[in-house]
Amino acid sequence: METKRLANFVAILLSFLAVGLSSKNIKPLIRPSYAAGSTTSATHLRTHVMFLVSINNLAQLNDVIRCIQKSGHMNLNNNLDMWTSGNDLGNASVERGIQGCETLFLLLLLTALQLAAQDTTFGLFRQKEYYFSSSFKLNWYKAVEYCRSRGMFLLSVRNAEEREAVIEYLDSTGYTKTHKGLMAWISANDLGEEGEFHWASTGERVNYQNWSETEPNDYKIDDCNGEDCAILEYWSEGGANYNYTFNDRFCGREYLFICETLPA
Numbered sequence: 205m206e207t208k209r210l211a212n213f214v215a216i217l218l219s220f221l222a223v224g225l226s227s228k229n230i231k232p233l234i235r236p237s238y239a240a241g242s243t244t245s246a247t248h249l250r251t252h253v254m255f256l257v258s259i260n261n262l263a264q265l266n267d268v269i270r271c272i273q274k275s276g277h278m279n280l281n282n283n284l285d286m287w288t289s290g291n292d293l294g295n296a297s298v299e300r301g302i303q304g305c306e307t308l309f310l311l312l313l314l315t316a317l318q319l320a321a322q323d324t325t326f327g328l329f330r331q332k333e334y335y336f337s338s339s340f341k342l343n344w345y346k347a348v349e350y351c352r353s354r355g356m357f358l359l360s361v362r363n364a365e366e367r368e369a370v371i372e373y374l375d376s377t378g379y380t381k382t383h384k385g386l387m388a389w390i391s392a393n394d395l396g397e398e399g400e401f402h403w404a405s406t407g408e409r410v411n412y413q414n415w416s417e418t419e420p421n422d423y424k425i426d427d428c429n430g431e432d433c434a435i436l437e438y439w440s441e442g443g444a445n446y447n448y449t450f451n452d453r454f455c456g457r458e459y460l461f462i463c464e465t466l467p468a
Contacts, residue, residue: 256289291345333465334359334373336388341458344433347389348404351463357405358391359462361436361450363412370436370462371448385439385446389461392434392450398422401434405466410434410450417445420452435459 259265335356342350344358351358361367374380391404401410401420416437422430433455439446453459 256287258289332369332467334370335463336374336377336379337461337463338377338379341460342389343458344389344393344455347459347461348391350461354463356463356465358389359436359464360391360403360405360408360466361412361414362403362406362408362410367412367414367448374462380438380440384441385437387435387437387451387453387459389459390434390436390450393432393455394420394422394452395432395455398430398432405464414448414450416449416451419450422452423454425454429454429456436462 257268259268333356335351335354337347337350348358359370361370374386380386391406392401392410393404394401396402399422402408403410420431420434422432424430431452431454434450434452436448437446437451438448
């Protein structure tokens with residue numbers, strides 16, 4: 205059980221907080237700022253509107269080095285093991301699973317980045333922009349990265365008003381007029397601690413009780429993998445239990461997904 209918790213903790217650090225942006229597509233709002241420190245809470249990063257560090261060029265590497273030197277860490281330690289946002293978790297399979305091990309680490313946090321390019325497939329509803337992957341599917345980790353590559357976040361549905369806004373947007377796409385059901389990744393997950401669901405996009409606890417009946421149930425895929433990531437599901441013949449409600453699923457499965465912008 206402890207090994208699974210450590211594995212899940214590593215997974216959440218390396219996936220839902222990954223910036224996933226290439227330097228040629230990034231337009232800084234201000235000069236990137238860094239903060240060095242140790243932490244045991246992955247959600248701590250998003251609650252401070254920051255991200256696990258990405259290093260795309262020599263200039264960024266030098267900035268990171270200066271931050272580490274300023275922190276005084278190297279005055280007290282002979283070496284440094286530090287997480288960055290680089291990962292290949294999106295290519296993990298059920299057979300492969302996720303291996304975890306204990307380690308001390310230092311987190312560097314990166315702020316104030318956005319994409320310069322805009323996508324014409326965005327929809328604006330109730331002061332939020334949405335993007336719906338109606339034509340292709342990804343696993344949860346890849347969906348997180350895809351949304352970040354567009355300067356957006358995997359969807360959070362924190363209250364009834366946000367749920368209604370998402371339904372309104374999906375109706376406008378015409379998808380539910382041509383399909384009887386919908387299963388799409390949202391950012392809710394309990395990768396950090398079993399049974400404690402948080403929104404990867406904001407770091408907030410999932411307090412909105414919008415789960416389908418008997419969910420979340422952490423159904424076991426095999427001895428190593430359960431259901432730790434959530435989808436938004438709709439079925440036209442399912443009644444209230446499948447009316448844009450939440451359901452936990454195995455993070456490595458591929459589903460449609462929805463991205464959103466978050467208010468500043």
